[in-house]
Amino acid sequence: MNFVQTLRHKVTDRAPADKYVVWVVLALAAAGVVAVYSAVTYLAEVRAGTEPVHFLVNHLLRVGIALGAMGAVSLVDYRTLARYSRIILIGTLVLLVAVKIVGLFSPGADRWLRVAGVGFQPSELARLALVFYVAVLLVQKQEYVKSFGRAFLPILVWVLLTVGLIGLDDLSTASVVLLSVLLMCFVGRVSVVQLVGLGLLGAVMAFGHIASSPDRAARVEAYLGMDLFASTSPERVLDTQGERYQSRQARMAFAMGGLTGVGPGKSVQRDFLPAPYNDFIFAIIAEEYGLIGAFVLLLGFCVLLFRGYLRIARDAPDPLGLILSVGFTTMIVAYGFVHAGVACGLLPVTGLPMPFVSYGGTSLLSNGIMAGVLLNISRHTGEQSPRRGG
Numbered sequence: 557m558n559f560v561q562t563l564r565h566k567v568t569d570r571a572p573a574d575k576y577v578v579w580v581v582l583a584l585a586a587a588g589v590v591a592v593y594s595a596v597t598y599l600a601e602v603r604a605g606t607e608p609v610h611f612l613v614n615h616l617l618r619v620g621i622a623l624g625a626m627g628a629v630s631l632v633d634y635r636t637l638a639r640y641s642r643i644i645l646i647g648t649l650v651l652l653v654a655v656k657i658v659g660l661f662s663p664g665a666d667r668w669l670r671v672a673g674v675g676f677q678p679s680e681l682a683r684l685a686l687v688f689y690v691a692v693l694l695v696q697k698q699e700y701v702k703s704f705g706r707a708f709l710p711i712l713v714w715v716l717l718t719v720g721l722i723g724l725d726d727l728s729t730a731s732v733v734l735l736s737v738l739l740m741c742f743v744g745r746v747s748v749v750q751l752v753g754l755g756l757l758g759a760v761m762a763f764g765h766i767a768s769s770p771d772r773a774a775r776v777e778a779y780l781g782m783d784l785f786a787s788t789s790p791e792r793v794l795d796t797q798g799e800r801y802q803s804r805q806a807r808m809a810f811a812m813g814g815l816t817g818v819g820p821g822k823s824v825q826r827d828f829l830p831a832p833y834n835d836f837i838f839a840i841i842a843e844e845y846g847l848i849g850a851f852v853l854l855l856g857f858c859v860l861l862f863r864g865y866l867r868i869a870r871d872a873p874d875p876l877g878l879i880l881s882v883g884f885t886t887m888i889v890a891y892g893f894v895h896a897g898v899a900c901g902l903l904p905v906t907g908l909p910m911p912f913v914s915y916g917g918t919s920l921l922s923n924g925i926m927a928g929v930l931l932n933i934s935r936h937t938g939e940q941s942p943r944r945g946g
Contacts, residue, residue: 573630573931576863580856581626581912581927585619587853588837588913594821595833595840596915611833611915618917622924629928630935637929638876641688645714648685651678652721679722680922683733686718687883690737694744695876701745708750711741715754720761727765727772728906732894734758736886743882744875779803779904805829806836806899809843810850817846833915835907838899850896853913857892861885868930871937881933884926891923 589612596611629637655678690711697707715737723730734754741751766772777784809825812818823843826832832840842850864885872878888911895910897903909916911923 571935571937574863574868574934576859577868577927577930577934580859580863582623584853584856584912585623587841588910588915589615589619590820591837591841591844591913592833592915594823594844595826595837597821597826615915618920619912622912622920624924625921626924626928626931629925630931632928632932633936634880634929634932635874635876638688638692638880641685641692645682645685645689645718648678648682649718649721652682652718654678656721656724677918679726679729680918682718682722683729683736683887684922684925686714686733687736687740687880687887689714690740691744691876691879691883694740694746694879695874698745698875702747704747704750708746711746712754716757716761719758723761723765726907727762728894728908731758731762732887732890732908735890736883739886740879740883743869744879775904802830802836802905803898803901806839807901809836809839810847810900813843813846813850815846815848817842817844817849820844831907834909835895835905835914836899837910837914838896841913842899854892854896857889857911861889864889864930868934868937872933873936877933877936880929884930888923888926 592615593608593612597608693707693711693714694701697703697710701707715734719730719734719737722733738751738755741754742748766776773784805825805828809823809829812824818824821844823832823840825843826840829836829839838850838853841853845852864881869878869881869885872881891908891911892913894903894906895908895914898906898908909919912920
């Protein structure tokens with residue numbers, strides 16, 4: 557039997573993956589391709605001096621890689637991946653430290669590394685590895701999961717180390733990661749008192765990060781409309797061309813779109829929003845396709861939430877699959893709704909991309925891997941003899 561026949565046998569011999577997750581991811585990616593092509597027009601022609609098709613081809617390539625990774629990971633037993641989670645997490649922590657030393661600066665944060673001419677965000681890899689390893693620890697420590705010293709403390713060390721390093725440059729990502737871990741621990745039967753303590757500790761760390769950064773402090777003050785931190789000036793916070801500019805332009809996009817939108821490719825706000833193809837892609841979709849289009853897009857994330865929690869997690873063959881499903885579903889959906897909340901002005905500007913929709917590289921790949929793990933878990937829902945991960 558040759559290699560092709562062996563591969564075909566392994567693929568066809570497996571149970572089918574959750575088709576709803578597959579179709580929603582493909583639909584989100586397709587919507588993202590159309591929206592990105594529209595959003596990059598001004599950037600390409602005015603700022604970069606090139607054709608929009610150049611950015612479109614780059615985005616299509618990255619989407620293809622992400623979907624390819626999703627398909628490949630869906631064929632690899634998630635319990636096999638879990639065995640290497642600790643090694644991978646340690647490696648990503650090393651990368652997070654390295655990005656503080658030799659990282660490339662971007663408009664938002666110095667969180668990029670470039671290896672062999674390819675730039676990537678270590679934080680995207682770290683959030684994947686942390687979810688995997690926390691799930692493994694929760695399964696391994698189920699017999700004494702209520703113990704602070706034997707169970708919660710080891711988890712706490714890894715969580716604080718990873719979230720703390722991510723939060724130095726990317727507080728919004730760190731917050732979503734912490735939320736995902738908290739829900740995983742809750743499902744893993746960790747004491748509620750311990751979880752409340754972790755949540756409060758995370759809030760204190762977040763406040764410290766905000767207070768120590770004038771840019772973050774100004775962003776929060778602009779959102780709240782009040783002076784809270786000594787490191788900021790009222791003039792900067794209240795300046796309509798300053799911290800409030802992006803949020804104001806995004807809300808204008810919603811107002812111009814109305815119920816049905818101005819039409820595909822006819823966005824005006826893409827010429828004014830600093831990152832319409834990434835951080836504010838939802839605002840461009842709302843302008844061109846109206847509230848109806850925006851609602852349909854969010855409905856896709858609701859389907860992912862429903863399938864991830866009430867189908868894949870509920871029917872997972874073992875505790876590891878259950879906890880991983882909760883973690884990765886929370887991560888993907890929280891990113892989507894936080895992004896939408898920022899575009900609507902309900903949340904302060906964070907810079908989180910919308911999964912599978914925004915223009916990106918590492919973020920697209922990491923979301924593809926997470927979706928692939930969910931699909932792989934769904935392939936094992938019919939197993940009668942669950943095995944423990946770890």
